Amino acid sequence: MKGRYRGLALVSTLALLFLQAVAVPFSAAVDDSHDQTVLGDLYRLPSEPENNADRNDIVYPVAKEPEAATAPSWFTSTLMARRLLALSTTGVASTIFSHSPPENAHAPTPVAGHSISLKEYISDCDEALPPTSGNGGDGNPTFLALHVATTFRNTAAGSNISVSIDWWDHLSDTEPLFPGFPLSAAGLPRVTLIGYIEPFSTPVPEDTEAALRSCYLKAHPDARVWLPGQGNSPHTSFWARLVVTQVYWIGGFGGFQQIGWMNVTEWKGIRREKSLPGIGDGRGWQDVRLPGEKGY
Ligand SMILES: *[C@@H]1O[C@H](CO)[C@@H](O)[C@H](O)[C@H]1NC(C)=O
Ligand SMILES: *[C@@H]1O[C@H](CO)[C@@H](O)[C@H](O)[C@H]1NC(C)=O
Numbered sequence: 185m186k187g188r189y190r191g192l193a194l195v196s197t198l199a200l201l202f203l204q205a206v207a208v209p210f211s212a213a214v215d216d217s218h219d220q221t222v223l224g225d226l227y228r229l230p231s232e233p234e235n236n237a238d239r240n241d242i243v244y245p246v247a248k249e250p251e252a253a254t255a256p257s258w259f260t261s262t263l264m265a266r267r268l269l270a271l272s273t274t275g276v277a278s279t280i281f282s283h284s285p286p287e288n289a290h291a292p293t294p295v296a297g298h299s300i301s302l303k304e305y306i307s308d309c310d311e312a313l314p315p316t317s318g319n320g321g322d323g324n325p326t327f328l329a330l331h332v333a334t335t336f337r338n339t340a341a342g343s344n345i346s347v348s349i350d351w352w353d354h355l356s357d358t359e360p361l362f363p364g365f366p367l368s369a370a371g372l373p374r375v376t377l378i379g380y381i382e383p384f385s386t387p388v389p390e391d392t393e394a395a396l397r398s399c400y401l402k403a404h405p406d407a408r409v410w411l412p413g414q415g416n417s418p419h420t421s422f423w424a425r426l427v428v429t430q431v432y433w434i435g436g437f438g439g440f441q442q443i444g445w446m447n448v449t450e451w452k453g454i455r456r457e458k459s460l461p462g463i464g465d466g467r468g469w470q471d472v473r474l475p476g477e478k479g480y
Contacts, residue, residue, distance in 0.1 A: 253440050259450060259464040261442040265375045265433050266323055266454045266469040268351055270308045273403040275325070275347040275377075277304045279338035286341060291334075302335050305407065306347065309399035310425070311456060317384065317392040322452050324425045325377070328400055328407050332419045339381040347426055350374035357476030361440060371436040372475055375446075378430040384423040388412070396423050428452070436475075 256264070278301045281291055304327065311321030325347065329336040339345055352369040361371055384392065393412075401408055410417045431451050435441025453463030456470050 255435070255438075255440055255442050258442055258447065259467075260472060261433055261435050262431075262446050262450045263454060263464070263467060263469045263472040264373060264435065264474060265431065265446060266451065267472055267474060268349060268373055268375055269323060269325060269377070270456070270469055271474070272349040273305065273307060274303055275306045275349040276301050277335045278302075278346045278348070279335050279343040281338060282341035282343065284341075300334060300338070301348075302333075304333075304335055304347070305404050306349075306426075307400045307403040309396060312395045312399035314389075314391045314395060316389065318395075321455050323377075323454065324379075324427055324452075326396065326400060327381070327424045327426065328396075328404070328410065328412075328421050329381070329383070329424045330410065330419045330421050336381070336424075344378070344380050345426060346376050346378045348374065348376045351474050354474070354476050357478075359476070361437065368437075371440070373433070373435050373441070375434075376432045377426060377428045378432065379426050379428045381424050382427050384425070386422070388423060393423075 255261075278299050280299050281295045281297065283296045285291060285296065306325040306327060308321070308323075309326040310318045310324055312318070327336075331337075331340075335345070351372045351374065355367055355369045355372065358367060358372065360367055384396075388396070397408075397411060408414075410419055410421050412421050412423065414421075428451060429448065431446035431448060432444070433446050434443050450459075450463055453460040455468050457468040458466055459468055
């Protein structure tokens with residue numbers, strides 16, 4: 185969605201929230217370089233009624249934006265995004281139905297070319313892998329993929345994939361953006377990882393298999409019943425990673441958070457403690473917190 189349209193949507197939302205009977209002029213500022221709308225420029229609220237005598241029936245909003253809101257830097261935002269991935273155990277995976285599906289596809293013809301979004305288990309396991317199969321935590325999440333699942337049927341038929349994760353479940357742990365502003369999930373981070381599925385080559389070496397199991401089952405203990413090679417499992421599975429090629433971040437409201445495409449070199453170079461040489465400022469994702477996280 186173009187920043188301008190998001191800007192308009194935000195204007196209407198904020199208008200509904202705050203401006204019941206008060207007419208206030210708006211100007212939506214759009215920073216094209218990052219497709220970003222600046223919330224602070226979207227509305228101006230009078231701190232005092234302008235004409236008490238005639239308008240004392242009007243309830244004035246208490247919201248007042250802070251003097252100078254500043255968004256975290258892009259590198260800090262990328263650390264936040266990597267932390268969000270590290271703390272996430274599910275994501276919504278979007279794939280495209282093939283125009284030339286295999287005969288056993290079991291999908292109605294008219295869905296060819298459509299995207300489908302399905303919630304899937306994920307786990308940020310690269311860090312746990314031995315050096316022969318992992319990269320020390322490069323931001324490529326792991327799947328225990330079922331051959332029968334629509335997501336992985338589509339990727340097997342050539343589809344790329346994007347996976348969206350968010351921090352919206354944590355709304356009740358957060359504070360309003362500023363006094364008088366409502367708690368708002370729309371102000372919390374979400375990130376979409378764009379890329380492709382790469383199955384671990386088989387046979388998966390024993391140490392890699394052990395590391396995958398230990399890491400993934402920590403996040404998803406129930407998945408033990410469909411581990412690869414489980415004789416009694418109804419469905420066969422395989423280990424795969426999402427190789428991230430692009431990252432789209434919405435940190436929250438523009439002006440308070442960054443919105444736009446991340447630097448993928450930074451995404452891949454960030455580690456839990458510090459990052460690779462030449463990446464950022466020496467911090468790792470353990471050095472940032474997401475909104476409402478305890479211990480910040
Ligand atoms: C998948 O994405 C790559 C870019 O990473 C692109 O070159 C390729 O055409 C895409 N494949 C499909 C089937 O869209
Ligand atoms: C991405 O980050 C790397 C490492 O900090 C830097 O060398 C590169 O110039 C950045 N790329 C862009 C497009 O800013």
